[in-house]
Amino acid sequence: MIEKHIVLEDIDPVIFYGVNNANLQIIKALYPKLRIVARGNVIKVMGDEEEMCAFEESILALEKYCAEYNSLKEEVILDIVKGKTPQVEKTGDVIVYSVTGKPITPRSANQLKLVQEYEKNDMLFATGPAGSGKTYTAIALAVRSLKNKEIKKIILSRPAVEAGEKLGFLPGDMKDKIDPYLQPLYDALQDMIPVAKLKEYMELNVIQIAPLAFMRGRTLNDAVVILDEAQNTTTQQIKMFLTRMGMNTKMIVTGDMTQIDLPTSQTSGLIQATRILKDVKGISFIEMNKKDIVRHKLVTRIVEAYEKYDEKTQAAAKEKRKAGTNPKETNI
Numbered sequence: 001m002i003e004k005h006i007v008l009e010d011i012d013p014v015i016f017y018g019v020n021n022a023n024l025q026i027i028k029a030l031y032p033k034l035r036i037v038a039r040g041n042v043i044k045v046m047g048d049e050e051e052m053c054a055f056e057e058s059i060l061a062l063e064k065y066c067a068e069y070n071s072l073k074e075e076v077i078l079d080i081v082k083g084k085t086p087q088v089e090k091t092g093d094v095i096v097y098s099v100t101g102k103p104i105t106p107r108s109a110n111q112l113k114l115v116q117e118y119e120k121n122d123m124l125f126a127t128g129p130a131g132s133g134k135t136y137t138a139i140a141l142a143v144r145s146l147k148n149k150e151i152k153k154i155i156l157s158r159p160a161v162e163a164g165e166k167l168g169f170l171p172g173d174m175k176d177k178i179d180p181y182l183q184p185l186y187d188a189l190q191d192m193i194p195v196a197k198l199k200e201y202m203e204l205n206v207i208q209i210a211p212l213a214f215m216r217g218r219t220l221n222d223a224v225v226i227l228d229e230a231q232n233t234t235t236q237q238i239k240m241f242l243t244r245m246g247m248n249t250k251m252i253v254t255g256d257m258t259q260i261d262l263p264t265s266q267t268s269g270l271i272q273a274t275r276i277l278k279d280v281k282g283i284s285f286i287e288m289n290k291k292d293i294v295r296h297k298l299v300t301r302i303v304e305a306y307e308k309y310d311e312k313t314q315a316a317a318k319e320k321r322k323a324g325t326n327p328k329e330t331n332i
Helices: 013-017 019-030 049-069 074-081 109-120 134-147 174-192 195-203 235-242 269-276 297-325
Strands: 002-007 035-039 042-047 123-127 153-158 207-211 223-227 249-255 283-287
Touching: 002 049, 013 019, 013 049, 019 035, 019 049, 019 074, 042 049, 049 074, 109 123, 109 134, 109 283, 123 134, 123 269, 134 153, 134 174, 134 223, 134 249, 153 174, 174 195, 174 207, 195 207, 235 249, 235 269, 249 269
Parallel strands: 123 249, 123 283, 153 207, 153 223, 223 249
Antiparallel strands: 002 042, 035 042
């Protein structure tokens, strides 16, 4: 009789063991000759060497399945232990699976374009209105790369520009003040990575979420780096960010040109960067529009209403300027 310890590295043990250890009980029933004890992410097994080899093979296959699909059901366990390939619902263009096991897929033509361009180029600019899925799709691509071990870390950043509020008035230290601005990034990650695993990743700095100012002086290797709300960067900030790119790194820059919170005297770094870099080889630009919005149907209507208002305002300002430069002659 021998004893062996198997460590579950890339998954949440809670999902693997199942509710009330239901999955673990099935595994134990399938290997009655082995004594199996699970504590945290470690499975201790004792018994016959030949039986143990088969058990270890099954556990590794189950772990791989669980890591990819974020779920583990009884029928899947039975199929894998019996050496069969589990049946998976074909959904096409799946980026990654959510914590509930649902596939996360591109939900519009431009989201699909973002996924395709990610495979071709190392730097992407994705611009478009609120709710078009720029940031969510970008984070899903980063999580997939991390799960596939193509990279070692994910770095998410935002400029800490107050949308009509002042940071200094918020309670707490710097982290407490900044966290509300980074919450949308946390929300997306929590959809794709189990809570326990996400906490572990953040403690080990495998996933880093930080304000843009903290990027200065760094060289970012073996990573997917996402800059969100890039329309609120200054021209110096975005240049600083883009030049942090190291080896085996992909960068995705997202923003909405219609939601600039900078003082009117400052030029948006995103607008300037898209003009300067539009012909640079290896950089892709994806422009999303109101057709890509995947939030409540009212969001599309709100965006359309503001677009019409902006067009009227610009037309009126143009007429006013025209009238000012060509004053009518008056008879004396």
